[in-house]
Amino acid sequence: MKLTARNSAKGYFFISGWIIGFLIFTLIPIIRTFWFSFNRVRFTADGIKESFIGLLNYKNAFLMDVAFTDGLINYAGQMAVFIPVIITFSLIAAILLTKDIKGKGFFRTIFFLPVIITSGPVMKQLIEQNATSLPGISEYFSVQELANEFGLLGNLLGTVLSSFIMILWFCGVQILIFIAAIQKLDQSMYEAASIDGASGWQSFWKLTLPALMPVVGVNVLYTLVTLSGFSLNTIVQKISTDMYDINRGIGYATALSVIYFGVILIILAVFMLFINGRRKKAER
Numbered sequence: 400m401k402l403t404a405r406n407s408a409k410g411y412f413f414i415s416g417w418i419i420g421f422l423i424f425t426l427i428p429i430i431r432t433f434w435f436s437f438n439r440v441r442f443t444a445d446g447i448k449e450s451f452i453g454l455l456n457y458k459n460a461f462l463m464d465v466a467f468t469d470g471l472i473n474y475a476g477q478m479a480v481f482i483p484v485i486i487t488f489s490l491i492a493a494i495l496l497t498k499d500i501k502g503k504g505f506f507r508t509i510f511f512l513p514v515i516i517t518s519g520p521v522m523k524q525l526i527e528q529n530a531t532s533l534p535g536i537s538e539y540f541s542v543q544e545l546a547n548e549f550g551l552l553g554n555l556l557g558t559v560l561s562s563f564i565m566i567l568w569f570c571g572v573q574i575l576i577f578i579a580a581i582q583k584l585d586q587s588m589y590e591a592a593s594i595d596g597a598s599g600w601q602s603f604w605k606l607t608l609p610a611l612m613p614v615v616g617v618n619v620l621y622t623l624v625t626l627s628g629f630s631l632n633t634i635v636q637k638i639s640t641d642m643y644d645i646n647r648g649i650g651y652a653t654a655l656s657v658i659y660f661g662v663i664l665i666i667l668a669v670f671m672l673f674i675n676g677r678r679k680k681a682e683r
Contacts, residue, residue: 514571
């Protein structure tokens, strides 16, 4: 009993540094930020001045800030399209790159290279030079024409086509995660399925995909966080702009951040419920 207590004390001692760091640099700033969202915050010569205004920042965000609410709707629609596209492409690429093909190490490097070299300024220049869309797309239609013709669906489709190359650039990490998971799959189950006469397509749907569902969830989480925190994200840019606006300031910007975080959690919950539903259905 004394030995167990001593070991527990040693364990807590070793993680105490992390706990203290988490409290000082993460938890306390989060609580402080949440409190700011209920205040009008001003920077003065005497320091930060706060005046409690309750839910006024949230009310103004939903009822007065059309740019923010429209941005949230567009963001949710983009995530509903971008994430499945990225996950699907990453899975297909990972399956191909685990096959016995020449130069697969080279192709793995090519797919992961954008993760290393791509940054906000680089992406901004590529977007401005129209280098993120499929070649020739702009010659046949524009995003605005699709939006006028088909509404929100057309807008989403046009955004995907006009940003297709950029979307694929976000696939590097997801491909590596899928490759690591695929390489750990038990090959004996594929041999048994082949003996039973299962085709490659049937093996994928009945064996590979159900086994990879937990990894799909990990990649969905990673993709959502990456896209949501990207510096060129319109919501992120608006929050950054409003933070330094004289009439709005940090209090209003933190309220937008809290709302944005809530929307991210809702989108994540929807995807996870779908993934869990598919996994349970496959296990039956």
